[in-house]
Amino acid sequence: MKVAVLGSGFMGKTHAEALKQIKNVELVGIYTTSHNPQSVTSFDSPIYTSFDKLMMEQKPDIVSVCLPTHLHKQYVLKAAELGVHIICEKPIALNLEDAREMISVCEEKKVKLFIGHVLRFFPEYHQLKTDVDTGKVGNIGVMHTRRANDHPGIHHKWYNDYKKSGGVILDLMIHDLDFMRYLNGEVKSVFAMNKRADNLDYALVTLLFENDAIANLEGLWGRPGSLEYSCEVYGDKGVLHLRNGKDPVKVSLHDKDIKTINPLYNDPYYLQLSHFITCLKDNEEPIVTTSDAYEAAKLSLAALKSINSSKPVLIKDVT
Amino acid sequence: MKKIKVGMISFAHAGHPDSYLSFLINHPNVEIIGLAHHDKERLQKHLDAYALPYYANYEELLQTDCDAVIICSEYVNHAKIVMEAAEAKKHILCEKPLGLSIPEMRAMIKTCKENNVQLMTAFPSRFSKPIQEVKKMIDRGGLGEVLAIKGTNRGVNPGSWFIDPLKSGGGALMDHTVHVMDLMFWLTNSEVKDVYTEASTKFNDIDVEDAGIVHVTFNNGTIGVIDTSWSLHESFPRSFDLTLQITGTKGSIFVDVLGQSNELYSKETKKATWEFWGDNIDQYLVNAFVHAIVHNEQVPITGEDGFNSTAVALATYESLRMKEPVDYNSFIQSKL
Numbered sequence: 104m105k106v107a108v109l110g111s112g113f114m115g116k117t118h119a120e121a122l123k124q125i126k127n128v129e130l131v132g133i134y135t136t137s138h139n140p141q142s143v144t145s146f147d148s149p150i151y152t153s154f155d156k157l158m159m160e161q162k163p164d165i166v167s168v169c170l171p172t173h174l175h176k177q178y179v180l181k182a183a184e185l186g187v188h189i190i191c192e193k194p195i196a197l198n199l200e201d202a203r204e205m206i207s208v209c210e211e212k213k214v215k216l217f218i219g220h221v222l223r224f225f226p227e228y229h230q231l232k233t234d235v236d237t238g239k240v241g242n243i244g245v246m247h248t249r250r251a252n253d254h255p256g257i258h259h260k261w262y263n264d265y266k267k268s269g270g271v272i273l274d275l276m277i278h279d280l281d282f283m284r285y286l287n288g289e290v291k292s293v294f295a296m297n298k299r300a301d302n303l304d305y306a307l308v309t310l311l312f313e314n315d316a317i318a319n320l321e322g323l324w325g326r327p328g329s330l331e332y333s334c335e336v337y338g339d340k341g342v343l344h345l346r347n348g349k350d351p352v353k354v355s356l357h358d359k360d361i362k363t364i365n366p367l368y369n370d371p372y373y374l375q376l377s378h379f380i381t382c383l384k385d386n387e388e389p390i391v392t393t394s395d396a397y398e399a400a401k402l403s404l405a406a407l408k409s410i411n412s413s414k415p416v417l418i419k420d421v422t
Numbered sequence: 423m424k425k426i427k428v429g430m431i432s433f434a435h436a437g438h439p440d441s442y443l444s445f446l447i448n449h450p451n452v453e454i455i456g457l458a459h460h461d462k463e464r465l466q467k468h469l470d471a472y473a474l475p476y477y478a479n480y481e482e483l484l485q486t487d488c489d490a491v492i493i494c495s496e497y498v499n500h501a502k503i504v505m506e507a508a509e510a511k512k513h514i515l516c517e518k519p520l521g522l523s524i525p526e527m528r529a530m531i532k533t534c535k536e537n538n539v540q541l542m543t544a545f546p547s548r549f550s551k552p553i554q555e556v557k558k559m560i561d562r563g564g565l566g567e568v569l570a571i572k573g574t575n576r577g578v579n580p581g582s583w584f585i586d587p588l589k590s591g592g593g594a595l596m597d598h599t600v601h602v603m604d605l606m607f608w609l610t611n612s613e614v615k616d617v618y619t620e621a622s623t624k625f626n627d628i629d630v631e632d633a634g635i636v637h638v639t640f641n642n643g644t645i646g647v648i649d650t651s652w653s654l655h656e657s658f659p660r661s662f663d664l665t666l667q668i669t670g671t672k673g674s675i676f677v678d679v680l681g682q683s684n685e686l687y688s689k690e691t692k693k694a695t696w697e698f699w700g701d702n703i704d705q706y707l708v709n710a711f712v713h714a715i716v717h718n719e720q721v722p723i724t725g726e727d728g729f730n731s732t733a734v735a736l737a738t739y740e741s742l743r744m745k746e747p748v749d750y751n752s753f754i755q756s757k758l
Contacts, residue, residue, distance in 0.1 A: 244624030244633045245651050247574075249667070251674075294618055296637060296645040298569040300671045305570055307647045309635050315622040317635050319647055321572055327673050337576075337653035339625045414746050415618070 104128050104380060107157055109178055110169035111135035111143040111150075112259060114192050118167045119146050121372040125380060131161040136170070154178070158185055165383065167376070168192060172274065173267040176201045183212040190217045190379050194277050194403065195396040197269055199422060202400055206393045217379040217389055218396030222278040223285060224375040226367065231334060231345050235286050241340025243287050243316045248279035251323035251331045254302040262324075271304040272297075273403040276322035279334070280308070280406075281391070281399035283320065286336070289313045289398075294415040295406035300325075308406045311415075424716050427488040428452050431480040431503055432495035433459045434583065435517055438544070439494035440468070441704040442515075446492075447472055449708070451716050458483040484510040490715050493517060496589040497596070501526040504541065508533040513540045515711045515721075518600045519735055520728030522591035524757035527732060531725040542711050542721035543728030545604045547664055549706035550679045553605065556668070560609055565670030568610060573602035574649040577662035579626045593630025595621055595738045598650035601664060603638070603731035604723070609668070612642035614730070618747040619738040625653055636738050637747075659685070659696040679703075 106128055108119045115133065122130050123146065130148045134157050143150055151157035158166075166182045168175055168191040176196050182189050189209065195218045196202040209216040222228050234240065252275060256263035268274050272295070284290060295308040303325030310318040333346040352364045382389045401421050409416045428446055433439045446452050456475035457465050469476055477483040483491070484506060490513040493503050501521045507514050514534065520543050521527035534541040547553060560568060575598040583589040590596060607614075616639050621631040634650040654661060664679040682700030714721040733754055741748045 242624065244622075245635070245649060245653050247649065294620070294637060296570075296639070296647075298643070298645055298669075300567070300569065303569070303671060305669050307570065307572065307637070307645060309620055309637065309647070311620045316624060317620045317622065317633055319572075319635050319649060321667070323669060323674075337625070337651065339655075342654065342658055413616075 104165065104384070105131040105161065105163045106165045106167060107132045107134065107161055107163035108167045108169060109134045109154065111137050112169065115169035116143065117372050118169050118190075118376065119143065119148070121370055121376050122167070124373050125377050128380060131163050132157045154181065158182075158187070163187060165190060165380070171261045171267055172197055172269060173261075176205055179205045179216065180208055183208050183214050183216075186212060186214060188215040188383055190219060190376065192219045193221075193281075193396065194269060194273050194400050195393070196400060197266075197273065199397070199401060199404060202397050206397065209393075215383050216393050217382070218391060218393060219375060220278065220281045220391045220396060220399060221371050221375045222282050223391055224371040224378065226369070226371070227345050227349075228282060228334065231336065231343055232286060234343055235336060235338075239341050240336055240338030240343055242314075243336055243338045245316065245337045246283060246287065246318040247320070247333070247335040248283065248318070249321040249331065249333045250275055250279055251321070251326035253326060253328070254304065254324040256324070257302055269403065269407075271322045271324045272306050272308065272406050273400070275324060276306060276308065276320055276406075277399050277403045279320050279322070280310075280402040281395060282334070283310060283318045284398060284402065285395070287312050287314065287316050287318070290402060290418050292415045292417050293402060293405040293409050295409040297410045306406065306410075310402070423451055425451050425453050426490055426712065426715050427455045427486075428712075429455050429458065429483045429486065429488040429491045429512075431458045431483060431491050431493045431507070432499070433457070433464050434496045434499075435494040436580070436582070438517060438704070439492065441702070442492055442494070442708050443468060445702075445705040445708045446712075449712055451712055455486050455488045456483055481506070484512065488512060490514065490711075496583050497522055497591050498589045501530050504530045505533045508537045508539050508541070511537055511539055513715050515542045515544055515708075516728070517544050518604075518728060519591070519596060519732040520725060521732060522596075524733060524736065524754055527725075527729045528758065531729060534725060540714065540721045541725035541728075542714070543604075543723050543725060544707060545601060545723050545727070546703040546707040547601050547605055547679060548608060548723060549703045549710065551701050552677050552679060552681070553666075556666070556675055556677050557609060559675070560668070560670075564672065565668065565675065566672030568644050568668060568670045570644060570669045571606055571609065571646045572667040573606065573646065574663055574665045575602045576649055576651050576653050578654045578656070578658070579628065579632060579652045585628045585630050587630055590630075592735075592739065593623075593628070593634075594632050594650045594652045595619065595634040595636065596735050598634070598652075599636055599648060599735035599738060600731040602648045602650075602666070603734045604727060605666065606638070606640075606646050607727065607730055610640050610642060610644045612640040612644060614734055614750040615639045615641050616747040616749050617734055617737040617741050617753075619741040621738070621742055625651070625655070634738070636734070638734065657693055659694045660698070
């Protein structure tokens with residue numbers, strides 16, 4: 104299976120790294136729009152600054168779209184036209200019209216489209232999902248999530264253009280929005296609040312589910328320090344708490360340059376990409392479908408709509 | 423040093439009056455003149471331990487020459503007892519929520535003012551040392567502009583009269599909005615602009631809501647959200663929590679008021695328990711009340727403070743009915 108990665112930013116490198124670990128996968132090329140193509144030379148794969156040339160010369164079976172969000176549609180459609188299967192980073196698109204077009208063109212051209220909602224492949228989230236599904240907490244009443252990171256726009260200017268990135272809700276909180284729906288089903292309405300300042304985008308989003316459970320999600324771009332995330336599930340039979348920083352190895356070194364220890368063999372991106380490739384080979388439905396990705400984008404857009412109107416938004420009214 | 427005479431009215435609230443009494447009894451400036459509660463058995467251990475006079479009717483206690491009373495009745499009785507106490511010229515420390523309607527709370531405040539007595543609302547969380555430090559940090563600009571506060575005040579289903587809306591005024595929203603709300607008012611130093619709420623009954627087979635999420639916006643632009651749910655049960659290592667996640671332009675603070683605890687794993691209870699070892703905030707609440715009365719100073723948490731956060735709790739129900747945000751001031755005006 105020949106795979107090409109489109110994009111050489113953080114996600115592009117992460118995908119390239121993970122793809123190299125997958126059996127029977129050949130990383131045939133990396134397309135970069137960057138002015139510094141040297142940043143991806145360590146992958147021993149040809150680097151292209153022309154998408155067309157990459158596709159013509161390498162004829163990949165799959166492309167992995169790790170370009171800025173506003174470019175997702177353009178490159179998904181280009182790849183679909185060439186009959187190439189597609190893995191695309193989340194969010195699927197910046198609006199539902201684009202998302203629908205991407206999904207229907209891929210169906211028409213008979214190519215698979217997988218959207219990288221990677222949170223479903225994080226072992227701690229997978230365990231939480233398993234516990235919920237096996238009834239460990241009973242019926243869910245209230246859930247909370249928090250995801251806080253530094254502002255990506257400090258290092259990558261395109262994130263600062265909220266028309267291109269969608270801001271903290273569409274880019275970051277969408278992980279948790281998808282996961283909440285994965286855990287507890289369809290959402291009836293969304294109420295959201297947002298505060299922005301220099302290098303800071305903060306959102307509080309409340310979901311009311313069809314089954315009357317409630318979730319409150321917190322998203323922050325602009326946290327000093329590293330990524331912080333948590334998920335709490337309160338059910339009528341139990342409570343589940345997930346939070347990061349539970350590493351089994353605690354290292355304290357004077358030399359700050361030494362990298363921290365990774366306590367897992369299986370990187371979530373590796374698990375996700377292997378799953379997509381297996382689904383493609385065996386023609387099976389993935390854990391996260393295009394419809395899931397579409398609904399996650401819809402929840403994000405409902406939140407943005409609620410922020411604009413200062414009113415709750417019914418999901419059925421979001422098109 | 424001057425001593426004040428204090429009476430305690432109603433022990434309907436499980437725990438708080440007992441805790442207040444334990445600190446009052448040893449207070450150098452306090453003489454407890456008696457305890458009033460309809461059910462003598464509920465008080466027996468205190469009556470035995472401290473040899474205190476018992477009053478079956480609080481009206482009799484109000485006829486004594488005590489200077490102040492502490493009221494921990496069912497919420498529905500707060501207004502009646504507070505006003506009678508005010509007319510009997512007693513200073514008052516009243517449990518939260520202050521009252522169950524806008525007009526009755528206005529009347530409570532007015533009656534106290536007319537009778538020249540002080541009315542303090544019991545929000546002990548303000549006296550938490552961690553919260554005091556957070557307040558200082560915010561006030562000196564350490565967080566920059568406060569953009570948002572996410573708070574939780576979750577607990578187990580309190581059962582008893584707390585789940586009878588005729589006595590409690592509601593469920594988890596009425597019971598648990600006010601503590602965090604009071605802290606938000608205090609920390610932001612701003613007025614609430616509007617209130618939006620989602621609620622349902624998900625954890626218990628009861629007639630009132632036990633799941634509640636309350637959104638507020640403040641006039642200064644700060645946004646906030648509170649989880650008021652009775653979402654904990656006996657398996658959880660503690661019976662309630664109070665946390666704040668505060669986001670400012672210069673950084674953020676997370677404070678867990680009960681975070682100072684050890685972990686106990688017990689064969690007896692077959693569960694883990696978080697054994698709290700931080701300062702007891704009830705002691706500092708009681709001390710602040712006594713200090714204000716002894717020195718004839720303004721109480722640190724007034725009836726107005728009690729009114730403000732309870733008005734938010736009442737507005738949550740209006741928001742549920744309207745299915746949209748409720749303008750805080752218009753809501754109050756519409757009830758007067």
